[in-house]
Amino acid sequence: MHIMSFYTQMQHIGLNLLLLSPFIPLLLFLLFIFLCAFFFFGFLLGPFWLLLTIIVIIAPSVKEKVTQVMTFLCKTVESYKNEKEPEKVLTIESLNKDGKEPEKL
Secondary structure, eight states: OHHHHHHHHHHHHHHHHHHHGGGHHHHHHHHHHHHHHHHHHHHHHHHHHHHHHIIIIIHHHHHHHHHHHHHHHHHHHHHHHHOSSGGGSOOHHHHOTTOOOOOOO
């Protein structure tokens, strides 16, 4: 009985395929178009997502570091302009009084 029901199911699948047979080339063509579009847009949008990741995640942290360095440089230049005594001027050497190498980040 179980084998017979399986055979009956196979007959139904065969009947459905027979009824769909005029549309199978169209369905295969639509599947082909869908796959082409999927891969085309995947490769097309791949660099876009990479660029978006760089802009949203990496660029703000780099901008913050650059801003810190520029602020430090501007303060150093201002202190050179305002101070008459060179020993009070803020420089990298004056910050590194102990002579140790700076820590790597």
